[in-house]
Amino acid sequence: MSYPLFYDSVTACDECDLLHRIPPLKSGERFKCIRCGHVLISVHEHVKGRIFGTGCSSLLMLAFALAFPFLGYSSSGAERSITLFNIVSVLINQDYLILSAIISLALFVFPIAYLLAVIFLVWSFDNHHVSMAIKRYFTRWVIVIQPWLMVDVFLVGTLVALVKMDSLADIELGLSFWAFCAYVLLLLKTISLVDRRWFWNQLAGHGPDHLIVKPTVLEKSALAKSITAKQQELIGCHFCGATLLGTAFHCSRCGHSIHSRRPHSLTGTIAFLIASVIMFIPANVFPIMQTTFLGGNEPSTIMGGVLLLWSLGSYPVALIIFLASVVIPLVKMLSLSWLCWQCYYPTERETMQKIRLYRITELVGRWSMIDIFVVAVLTGLVQMGELMSILPGPAVLSFTSVIILTMLAAMVFDPRLLWDKNEGSVMPSSQEKKE
Ligand SMILES: [Zn+2]
Ligand SMILES: [Zn+2]
Incomplete structure (x- = not known):
């Protein structure tokens, strides 16, 4: 028997501003905007355990990927083997500092920070000793850096580089290449399990309910004629999904500045x-x-x-x-x-x-x-x-x-x-x- 994991809450669609009252959702259910089809919330089964498992495994695979040779190269009797660190260190030695910084951020710094923050948050949901300010800070961090994680793009880039070099040299895939593939897949799985609205709901409960129209009226009238947060003089927080009064400047749930x-x-x-x-x-x-x-x-x-x-x-x-x-x-x-x-x-x-x-x-x-x-x-x-x-x-x-x-x-x-x-x-x- 499964119980609702996400409770009744009013939210405005991030892409079309239409107001919705999200019904109680069970594991494996998701709620889409009735107008534009944008997924407002996904509730995954056993989500805390799964995020913890995939997040920790992803970090472990990254440790393996950094410990062993990534690629081997031999041509005309000359041989060379590189680790993931070498890709960054060669760029630093050749004075391509900005490029090495971008590669380090996209491959290591942002993903590690993201995974640690997500694992910490999942652990802190049931641990009330952790201060709310810290939890809020980490949740914001998770949302901000997620679009900048590019490990999957790097993996495809590596494969393209291998095909490019195929005619000029013998390329050998190191042990760390396979660990890196596992790291990419596990990180992608962790990202797919993280739902912004679900996280804020776990962290701070559902947002304030300022809805003027009664729920049943809203459902019927929203279907007949779109009612947006702006028409109701409300503002949907773009960061956590809470709905606030139009006079507010900051979201009472996540603290982010809000604008209609x-x-x-x-x-x-x-x-x-x-x-x-x-x-x-x-x-x-x-x-x-x-x-x-x-x-x-x-x-x-x-x-x-x-x-x-x-x-x-x-x-x-x-x-x-x-x-x-x-x-x-x-x-x-x-x-x-x-x-x-x-x-x-x-x-x-x-x-x-x-x-x-x-x-x-x-x-x-x-x-x-x-x-x-x-x-x-x-x-x-x-x-x-x-x-x-x-x-x-x-x-x-x-x-x-x-x-x-x-x-x-x-x-x-x-x-x-x-x-x-x-x-x-x-x-x-x-x-x-x-x-
Ligand atoms: Zn929408
Ligand atoms: Zn907010």
């Missing part, structure tokens, strides 16, 4: 987009990688690398790099610009289509980092002096800034603005079994 619509959302998005377009030019004009082979220096740009791979017959890898490094950033910049335009001058097109486009741009943006990780892995691996060595080119930093700027543009964009001008259609199903 993110302030300067469109101007912020446009500013980040303009900056990313400017950085996109040097990212494509200058070489992203410099290869020294038998004393000769061969710089290659992003497109140059794609064309070289294509001419060598590595079609899938050429396609992956072309999609990740050229198509995704361009499509992301164009779609975000179009979405900003739609907020000012909405067309007849259904709002749901615009929301789907926004979700895709937010989801795929981080995958552009593949080429940066490919360059970092090759730099760590191929260091044979004059015989053959690979170094990052000047475009690495401008391309990294393109990715970070477009990710920030998508984060600053407030999708609720798309609904404000267009009343969308209401979809029927809101609650479904997941597991």
